[in-house]
Amino acid sequence: MGATMKDLAKETGLGLATISSYFNGGNVREKNRVKIEKAIKNLHYEVNEVARSFKTNTTRTIGVVIPELNNTFCAQIITELEDVLRSHGYATIVCDCRTDETLEKEAAEFLQRRRVDGIISMPVSTNSRHLDSFSRTGKPIVLIDRMIQGLPCDCVLTDNRRAAHDAVRLLTGHGHKRIGLVGGPGSVYTALERLQGYLDALKEAGIRPDERLIYNGDYTIRGGSEGIRRLMQDNPDMTAVFVTNYEMTMGAVITLNEEGVRIPEQISLIGFDNPEFARACNPSLTIVTQPVREIGQEAAAIMLERLAEEQQTEKKPEERSIRRLKTALVAGRSVADINVCCGRNMT
Amino acid sequence: MGATMKDLAKETGLGLATISSYFNGGNVREKNRVKIEKAIKNLHYEVNEVARSFKTNTTRTIGVVIPELNNTFCAQIITELEDVLRSHGYATIVCDCRTDETLEKEAAEFLQRRRVDGIISMPVSTNSRHLDSFSRTGKPIVLIDRMIQGLPCDCVLTDNRRAAHDAVRLLTGHGHKRIGLVGGPGSVYTALERLQGYLDALKEAGIRPDERLIYNGDYTIRGGSEGIRRLMQDNPDMTAVFVTNYEMTMGAVITLNEEGVRIPEQISLIGFDNPEFARACNPSLTIVTQPVREIGQEAAAIMLERLAEEQQTEKKPEERSIRRLKTALVAGRSVADINVCCGRNMT
DNA sequence: TTCCGAAACCGAAACGTTTCAGTTTTGTAT
DNA sequence: ATACAAAACTGAAACGTTTCGGTTTCGGAA
Secondary structure (H helix, E strand, O other): OOOOHHHHHHHHOOOHHHHHHHHOOOOOOHHHHHHHHHHHHHHOOOOOHHHHHHHHOOOOEEEEEEOOOOOHHHHHHHHHHHHHHHHOOOEEEEEEOOOOHHHHHHHHHHHHHOOOOEEEEOOOOOOOHHHHHHHHOOOOEEEEOOOOOOOOOEEEEEOHHHHHHHHHHHHHHOOOOOEEEEEOOOOOHHHHHHHHHHHHHHHHOOOOOOHHHEEEOOOOHHHHHHHHHHHHHHOOOOOEEEEOOHHHHHHHHHHHHHHOOOOOOOOEEEEEOOHHHHHHOOOOOEEEEOOHHHHHHHHHHHHHHHHHHHHOOOOOOOOOOEEEEOOEEEOOOOOOOOOOOOOOOOO | OOOOHHHHHHHHOOOHHHHHHHHOOOOOOHHHHHHHHHHHHHHOOOOOHHHHHHHHOOOOEEEEEEOOOOOHHHHHHHHHHHHHHHHOOOEEEEEEOOOOHHHHHHHHHHHHHOOOOEEEEOOOOOOOHHHHHHHHOOOOEEEEOOOOOOOOOEEEEEOHHHHHHHHHHHHHHOOOOOEEEEEOOOOOHHHHHHHHHHHHHHHHOOOOOOHHHEEEOOOOHHHHHHHHHHHHHHOOOOOEEEEOOHHHHHHHHHHHHHHOOOOOOOOEEEEEOOHHHHHHOOOOOEEEEOOHHHHHHHHHHHHHHHHHHHHOOOOOOOOOOEEEEOOEEEOOOOOOOOOOOOOOOOO
């Protein structure tokens, strides 16, 4: 069916190399250029990118491995990534590994077999096993959101520790002492950072941390629901809570709603990530927001830069870069002063 | 660098064809099988999928074109698609066309050049221009959520008309007469269907439709905000409103919140799509939900089936199938009886 | 007109698989 | 032991592009 460059050559009477040169920005005499273009039209020729990839050993394809496409944070980042990459001619193969380390490793191998030119990964776990093999190919890897010890590659992170610190400081500043944390899985880099920021703020306020006030969730809606329920049950004296991602924030709000707990009169709450959701809540939520767009754009930009470097002869690979982006604390109406807070009467 | 099958052949003393046969499930004697496997280990051999694609003229890759990855409805569907497809060895290239017809066409061409084996599209507009060229290749196309007149291919849809009808009937059933509609763009298939369902319900209740009660939004948060604001301004007597996708529902809730309009005392509301969001709202929302997971799984299944068909010699291609999935109406607390509704005092 | 360097052109080889048509080996029945 | 069909194996050709040297053509200077 489809015409090939050979057909173009025959049709135009030109050599194969000339046709190729035409498609790769080489110099072609004007009259030949029009001849070629006419032939393309006639034969409905279309470049075969597969053959090209095969020959050049580059696929102009980037693999992206993420824990959950359903997670808006991830989805938004991918939106940006894909946008930037495609506008530079790169395709994006997305692999959702469902927060599963085994699937994550399989995804990386899958991408490697398909010879992607680079991998952008939001890693599920703290070790680098799933990327070791790919990293040996020398092709670039960019990590987003979470760092991995011992894997020397570029990272785009947000300053989670400071973000959590700022958030919890707002609570202590309002006089809260019994502050709950709905945190993430202990195995996740960002979760540890956010926990650390929480502890920083408590320390700063001279409050001794209490294990019973810390719940390790799983970054899902259900996890958030369960987390806040447990915290309230175990701590009748808790007056504020900090929830550390969007899905769990939503879960917490659902539970509070359904249990009829009033925000912020009975409990102050600071959430995470989704400013529109925060505004849609009643009362609106005070939240930490991350610069999602920038994360995606930055990661894509770094990836493209690395790929360009490789092209250049003997350009020494730059030092690995670690970009750490700033978060913001967006004020809503979900935080009240301690002496406005009238507490709860739970079972 | 990377070893090839030729290297394996040399290392094992076997023929190239035997190695190939090994990788393609052909019969190989046990002792040779172990020899090959040892060689794979030694040489760190890895199948070159690009070369394979080149030779076989199939990429085991599916292109997915959607209007907005940021739209949770889309993101959820893609999650399912990708899951099913990858578990069958297919890669998924996602193209977010930002609800732009030009970008949509470019995306389709991009995918065609890359020789994807099929395209799954949630089309932005009602004509088939962007898919005509691909469809000429004879490779399968599956449309999701929106149909296109004159493009004979499989579709997976939801019964939007009935869904809207049911929702609005709930409102008329509660005695509402002045019911607003925050609808989608006039160019979008689902939007028209939902509008039709709205009109059906009004007719059924003997209510004459009023242009001023119909707002054509753009399926974004901002559009929903603007829509409800306009409707309230233009219709002081409006007592209920039906919002026809998740993003606009969120936008509407934000505006109602920020304007201090109470749901359902001042206005009854029925939203769309995201049951978790509906529960997180205060009061919880009554909404129409679509079977997102099924849509994705169904679309992927149909695609895989078509691809399998092609393999088989002379298997007559089945009739195009149009699957229409059922929606559900999930009750919340955002709809009140007309005589509970005390109306608004707007400027 | 002649000459020259530069620009444009050219064919052939190569990339790593699959597949074809043919050859050898195997196991079994005689 | 022999014959035979089936199973297992084989090398070579082919897929559509890029790239390497080498050849032709061009346009301007002398």
